[in-house]
Structures are given as C-alpha cells and as structure tokens.
Amino acid sequence: MSLFDDIEGWVIVGIILAVVAIIGYALYDATIDRGRCLRSHVATSPMWVQVIPNGTIIHPAYDYAVCDEWEFPNGKPEKEL
Numbered sequence: 001m002s003l004f005d006d007i008e009g010w011v012i013v014g015i016i017l018a019v020v021a022i023i024g025y026a027l028y029d030a031t032i033d034r035g036r037c038l039r040s041h042v043a044t045s046p047m048w049v050q051v052i053p054n055g056t057i058i059h060p061a062y063d064y065a066v067c068d069e070w071e072f073p074n075g076k077p078e079k080e081l
Helices: 007-030
Strands: 037-044 048-052 055-059 063-070
Touching: none
Parallel strands: none
Antiparallel strands: 037 063, 048 055
C-alpha cells in the first residue's frame, strides 16, 4: 500500500509542503537588507514553564526590541553599475 492511496497520505504531504514553504519564506525574509531601524519599541516575551521527566525548566520573561519602521522597508535598492 502506497502513501498516496488514501487521503491521509495527501494530507501529510500537504502539511509537509506548507511547513517547508513557511521555513523557506522565513529564511528568505531574514536575508533582506532593510537598512537601519528608524523607530522601535520594547516587547516582553511571556514566561513559561517546561515540564520534563527530570523536573521542570523555567523560561523567564525577557525584553527585546521590535523594529516598527525600517530605512528600506522593501529591501535596500541594488546599486547600479
């Protein structure tokens, strides 16, 4: 019996393709040079607790900067030769 003989196989393939597309877009978007951050704000991550077999891990909250306005929002223009 093949993976593609039933609908569940196609659903699995669809989910895998969607995950690959999301990861690919995130990696591509991270490589765009947007220049300097002109305006930003501070955000706080939530604290959460992870339960593992040997005990628990506490992940404390932390502050991080989020850029609201970039110098080149659509990417830095390429230099003309």
